Amino acid sequence: MNLNILFMKEKNQLNQNNNRRKFLKKGALSAGSLMIIPSHVLFAKPEIRNSEGQLIRKASVAASDRVNLACCGIGNRGGDIMGAFANTGLANIVALCDVDMGAPHTQRRIDSNPKARKFQDFREMLDKMDTEIDAVSVGTPDFSHFPITMLAMSKGKHVYVEKPLARTFNEIELLMAAAKKYGVATQMGNQGHSEANYFQFKTWVDAGIIKDVKNITVHMNGQRRWHGWDTNMKTFPKGQPKPGTLDWDTWLMTAQHHDYHKDFVNGQWRCWYDFGMGALGDWGAHTMDTFHEFLHLGLPYEIDPVKIDGHNPLFFPQASTLAFKFPKRGKNMPKVKVTWYDGVYNQPELPEGYGKLEVNPDIPPVAGGKLVTKLSPGKIIYGKDLTFKGGSHGSTLSIIPEQKAKDMLSSLPEVPKSPSNHFANFLKACKGEEQCRSSFDVAGPLSQVFTLGTLAQRLNTKLKFDRTTKRITNNDLANQLLVGAPPRKGWEEYYTL
Missing domain, CATH: 3.40.50.720 (NAD(P)-binding Rossmann-like Domain)
Structure with a gap:
């Protein structure tokens, strides 16, 4: 079909x-x-x-x-x-x-x-x-x-x-x-796209401090809801009695029918390919957003699942390493490989002089509790002459090692302050x-990067993507999954508005 x-x-x-x-x-x-x-x-x-x-x-x-x-x-x-x-x-x-x-x-x-x-x-x-x-x-x-x-x-x-x-x-x-x-x-x-990291990243790119970037590491090694699940699971869990106050049919919306289960609601939906986007969709938007925009990455031409631990076709892996390859942009921006790490023990190699990365106190609670991880979510950006480490959300970048940062302190440009937080920014735009x-x-393009990554996780295979035609060229099933299954009967109209 x-x-x-x-x-x-x-x-x-x-x-x-x-x-x-x-x-x-x-x-x-x-x-x-x-x-x-x-x-x-x-x-x-x-x-x-x-x-x-x-x-x-x-x-x-x-x-x-x-x-x-x-x-x-x-x-x-x-x-x-x-x-x-x-x-x-x-x-x-x-x-x-x-x-x-x-x-x-x-x-x-x-x-x-x-x-x-x-x-x-x-x-x-x-x-x-x-x-x-x-x-x-x-x-x-x-x-x-x-x-x-x-x-x-x-x-x-x-x-x-x-x-x-x-x-x-x-x-x-x-x-x-x-x-x-x-x-x-x-x-x-x-x-975080309206906080300090946004304005710092833009300013440092414009000033030529962040340049000639060829490799970026992104990491989110916190405990996730599906970690520890039986990776031999072959079918979705059997239905349970739903709460009397819940309109389950409207909850499903365009998705294929599933009987109600507690592991589909209240945040548990994030575990399943049918409903959510896993760790990548959840945290990529808070760690990859500024470099994706200001380095003009667009869409990758290859997505390689370098490591998939605990693969299951229904829910996300226990750990994964994904390599996204982006082409050269313009005259001055070389090819970039962005490597994503998730899973508690699947942590990236840290560069010399990395130091400690503190957890941003502004990060909302995870799964109703405190973020549990040995390495705070963030990224490492490798330029030709400089290396930067950064956290998540609005956390600013640091130049590493520390001595290099001290040497450059007097030459760093002034970074403007945000005139409005993300919510006020939207309302003022209205x-x-x-x-x-x-x-x-x-x-949109940033979120599309996540959809391509989750397809590589789901199928556990390398994907080649044509950025012009926006098609996956080496896997027919993956190409069809760019669209996904047809919506349930009665929900088709939203695809024609």
Whole structure:
């Protein structure tokens, strides 16, 4: 069966809500209406459309207004995102949506936002509150990012989506195209991309301090949820009774049917190829993001699973080493090999003078607890003349060995401070005041690198990738998995928006 059939059709669909929005604006002129219609609906700039009437860009929220934000996924990490947006003082949280609105981890957020309207299905929320929502945050499992984000963008909503952007290469392609089509502000949730490391890396590349990079090592050696599982597992676990408050069918969204099991929910989804992106998708966005952007890496031409310990076709390895090879870029950037290490004891060789890398205190808890690892997540960047070590998220780089760093201290350029954190950056972009730093055109190719890496893990084979045609040329199954299995019946429309 050709898995590409249901995915490669692209249809142009007009925004069907424009007439209703015009009606609301007109109706607002009647007595009393000004009290219930938000100012961003009444006085927003006109929407921009092309000659065919298709929406190009939704008007920015007025500078004097807060952004009306709807939150999809309000427990666990989704709840953390809600809190971070609330703390900016730039958003009104007007809607809460979760497939389990009765769970303890969602109830806390419901209680703290009593005025927000509540939904269990994102489709109903976006339909009933279309004119009241400016932006949507998506803090749900990796595989469910795609349908929520596509529907929100098709309705002209700005979107903030947790990392990685989506689960398959093709879904990311469609998200990037839709972001351009609908002209909305987009941000992937790798929050360190608005912190010190972002500005330092850019400044040091521009100043020629980071140059002639040929090798990069990236490591995440913390204990993962699936470590210790039976690697001889041949089938998914048998179904269990689901919580009465959980809408399991909506939780599955586009994914193939699975019976409910506790090891599919509350973060456990990250263990499975069907639902998550493993350690690479989880931590690559926090360790590879700045060098990927500012060294202009794009997509690799080869992905080699140098080491796979505990291979299983259903869930991620106990340890893996992946070598990504990127071509020369322009005149001054040589070929680069990026080697990724995961697994508790699968640690990279450290260069002389490496020293100690402290765990960044701003890193969110892992699996509800403290990060357990002997080597803090990070990277080592080998240039022609200099070697750099760095941590995760917003952690800045250090030049090693220490004496070399001291010798260069007086010649290092001043690094600007971040004008806004990642959440404020997104909200200000909705208002036209800033540009998103991890917009889909930046975060999309980075996330596609992760999808290629997880395919190499899943199939335990070297993959050759044509960067021009965006096809895997040496493995037919892997090439089909760039698209993946067709969506469940009733969920096809999100691939045509």
